[in-house]
Amino acid sequence: MNLALRDIRYHLGSFAFTTVGIGLLLMIVMGMGGIYRGLVDDATVLIDRIDADLWVVQRDTRGPFAEVSRLPAALEERLRAVPGVVASRRFVSHTIQREHAGRSLRMTVQGLAWPEDRGTWLPLIAGRTLDTAHFGLIADRSLGLDLGESLQLGRDRYTVVGITAGMISQAGDGMAFFTSNDAQAIQNDGDGESQRLERAARSARVGAADIGRIQPGLIERAGGSSGNVPVLAPPPVSAVLVWVAPGADPAQVARTIAGWGDASVYTSTEQRDLLLAGPVDKSRRQIGLFRGLLIAISAIIMALVIYTMTLDKVHDIALVKLMGARNRVIVGLILQQALLLGALGYAIAWLLGQRIFLLFPRRVLITGPDLLMLAGIVVGISVLASGLGIWKAMRVRAGEVLS
Amino acid sequence: MSQPIVEARNLRKVYGHDNTEMVALKGASFSVAGGEVVALLGPSGAGKSTLLSILGLVTAPTSGSVVISGTPVVDGARELGDMRAIRRQHIGFVFQKANLIPFLTAVENVQVAMEINDLPSREARRRSLELLDYLGVADRANHRPVELSGGQQQRIAIARALANKPGLILADEPTAALDGERGRQVMELFARVAHEQGAAVIVVTHDHRALDVFDRHLEMEDGELMGA
Numbered sequence: 001m002n003l004a005l006r007d008i009r010y011h012l013g014s015f016a017f018t019t020v021g022i023g024l025l026l027m028i029v030m031g032m033g034g035i036y037r038g039l040v041d042d043a044t045v046l047i048d049r050i051d052a053d054l055w056v057v058q059r060d061t062r063g064p065f066a067e068v069s070r071l072p073a074a075l076e077e078r079l080r081a082v083p084g085v086v087a088s089r090r091f092v093s094h095t096i097q098r099e100h101a102g103r104s105l106r107m108t109v110q111g112l113a114w115p116e117d118r119g120t121w122l123p124l125i126a127g128r129t130l131d132t133a134h135f136g137l138i139a140d141r142s143l144g145l146d147l148g149e150s151l152q153l154g155r156d157r158y159t160v161v162g163i164t165a166g167m168i169s170q171a172g173d174g175m176a177f178f179t180s181n182d183a184q185a186i187q188n189d190g191d192g193e194s195q196r197l198e199r200a201a202r203s204a205r206v207g208a209a210d211i212g213r214i215q216p217g218l219i220e221r222a223g224g225s226s227g228n229v230p231v232l233a234p235p236p237v238s239a240v241l242v243w244v245a246p247g248a249d250p251a252q253v254a255r256t257i258a259g260w261g262d263a264s265v266y267t268s269t270e271q272r273d274l275l276l277a278g279p280v281d282k283s284r285r286q287i288g289l290f291r292g293l294l295i296a297i298s299a300i301i302m303a304l305v306i307y308t309m310t311l312d313k314v315h316d317i318a319l320v321k322l323m324g325a326r327n328r329v330i331v332g333l334i335l336q337q338a339l340l341l342g343a344l345g346y347a348i349a350w351l352l353g354q355r356i357f358l359l360f361p362r363r364v365l366i367t368g369p370d371l372l373m374l375a376g377i378v379v380g381i382s383v384l385a386s387g388l389g390i391w392k393a394m395r396v397r398a399g400e401v402l403s
Numbered sequence: 404m405s406q407p408i409v410e411a412r413n414l415r416k417v418y419g420h421d422n423t424e425m426v427a428l429k430g431a432s433f434s435v436a437g438g439e440v441v442a443l444l445g446p447s448g449a450g451k452s453t454l455l456s457i458l459g460l461v462t463a464p465t466s467g468s469v470v471i472s473g474t475p476v477v478d479g480a481r482e483l484g485d486m487r488a489i490r491r492q493h494i495g496f497v498f499q500k501a502n503l504i505p506f507l508t509a510v511e512n513v514q515v516a517m518e519i520n521d522l523p524s525r526e527a528r529r530r531s532l533e534l535l536d537y538l539g540v541a542d543r544a545n546h547r548p549v550e551l552s553g554g555q556q557q558r559i560a561i562a563r564a565l566a567n568k569p570g571l572i573l574a575d576e577p578t579a580a581l582d583g584e585r586g587r588q589v590m591e592l593f594a595r596v597a598h599e600q601g602a603a604v605i606v607v608t609h610d611h612r613a614l615d616v617f618d619r620h621l622e623m624e625d626g627e628l629m630g631a
């Protein structure tokens with residue numbers, strides 16, 4: 001005869017209520033772990049997907065994920081000439097926040113080195129890759145844009161040609177992939193008025209300088225499009241990705257590039273580690289600590305619940321002691337109830353989480369190993385929590401029945 | 404006469420110490436044989452419950468010893484064995500209140516006492532039902548204590564006390580909460596158990612109307628056993 005279950009059945013209402021409470025608490029613990037996992041996963045999804053052998057970034061910076069990195073776009077060509085390099089592509093990335101369809105649309109603009117890179121490596125769930133040099137984009141599902149929808153960015157209208165899933169920046173914004181020229185245009189081309197002002201300022205500078213008087217044609221050039229001004233460099237890129245030929249030694253290639261003096265080189269793994277040690281690190285630790293705190297609180301609350309359940313049974317415990325029950329009967333009663341409470345709470349946490357976590361704006365990633373670890377923690381908490389109740393039960397004297 | 408089931412040898416019990424000292428038992432000695440049903444009488448505060456809880460191995464005497472079936476089990480504060488094991492194998496308790504476990508049904512309340520004593524669950528259930536039948540409450544087997552009358556509860560409690568066929572049954576004012584008629588029925592039940600099962604039964608009671616069912620009366624006053 002199982003006393004634990006019979007007691008629970010008798011107090012079903014209050015036990016159910018308590019279990020739901022513990023379940024909600026565990027759901028938060030579970031969710032916190034999922035937010036942590038999602039944060040790391042979102043932060044590294046792009047690096048992992050691109051899977052470049054080397055990341056070439058601005059000299060002495062930690063790369064575009066950690067800080068601002070600017071490299072001349074021409075580096076892409078120079079890198080192709082390095083022995084052992086099979087491919088190099090510019091990496092252009094920046095985040096914009098615009099009004100679209102009456103809402104604030106925040107997206108991380110990623111430039112693809114079109115036509116070599118059409119986005120075939122992206123996890124497309126609808127539409128196609130970038131087939132044209134201009135005005136197409138592949139948007140992540142999280143941006144809420146539909147296939148064929150068009151949006152105004154700067155001076156141009158762009159049309160959604162493909163939809164990806166799970167392409168999120170480290171800040172949690174959905175990514176949108178453009179050709180790198182378009183991406184740079186979106187970054188650099190302001191509205192008409194500021195362009196006019198910029199051109200006028202350029203003309204004025206040339207006009208005021210000696211060279212403008214010696215070569216009046218320059219004044220006209222300066223007032224035109226920036227692409228027609230030979231002394232203005234094309235806009236910089238954030239990084240250049242390098243793929244090394246099979247058989248070539250990436251370390252050797254990296255040493256060659258590092259010797260140039262205007263670039264730093266990282267492997268994908270290093271770039272990933274820098275990212276996790278940098279911008280993501282504090283959020284990660286913050287969530288980690290909070291989760292630890294929640295686990296401690298859950299343990300205390302469970303201990304109190306189990307203790308109270310034991311107090312409710314002090315008379316019955318004294319009675320079975322009087323009848324000569326061994327301690328294991330009493331320990332079993334309390335421990336089984338604690339474990340059941342933990343197990344049911346965990347199940348409720350999981351079931352509710354399945355639905356509720358989907359509503360979160362950022363990804364809550366519940367992984368198998370994390371679930372397993374939490375299950376272990378819950379068992380640990382249950383055993384620990386029953387300790388207080390068992391301690392109380394062991395101190396109950398059989399004689400208390402008589403008084 | 405056969406060997407007594409329980410023997411009290413010069414039991415003394417002092418509660419508290421120094422200036423709060425209270426002598427509840429002043430050297431009580433007596434024995435009860437199997438098949439004998441004994442009434443323990445006396446005014447409130449005489450020390451009856453104290454004596455019973457010492458015989459039941461629940462409270463340690465200050466001095467003196469308890470012998471069960473010829474084996475000394477308690478000598479002063481010293482325990483000469485596993486008290487809980489002796490309790491579950493040899494002693495059955497009945498109290499003024501039935502003290503049934505509220506979350507168990509009537510039959511389960513009896514069954515649990517048997518399972519505590521290592522009887523397999525199925526066998527325990529069968530025998531528990533038999534016992535309820537013996538005590539005339541078989542029809543209440545699957546009811547919880549709150550659904551039973553005081554008299555029915557007390558019968559379940561007696562069934563529980565009989566669960567492991569104890570040699571010694573200790574009852575402390577078991578009929579105090581029952582009316583005269585039902586009280587007498589319970590006392591007759593004790594006599595029947597003693598006579599039919601050969602148990603030594605000691606019943607503390609105030610109820611003088613049912614004294615005729617007992618084989619012997621022990622009178623207590625102010626911690627002293629008068630005998631009868």
Ligand SMILES: Nc1ncnc2c1ncn2[C@@H]1O[C@H](COP(=O)(O)OP(=O)(O)O)[C@@H](O)[C@H]1O
Pocket residue numbers: 418419425426427445446447448449450451452453454
């Ligand atoms: N746990 C205790 N601590 C102190 N004094 C007690 C305790 N139990 C009983 N007493 C005292 O011992 C005396 C005998 O009590 P008790 O055995 O309960 O008497 P009875 O059952 O005959 O009424 C009483 O004076 C009572 O106050």
Ligand SMILES: [Mg+2]
Pocket residue numbers: 451452453
């Ligand atoms: Mg008393």
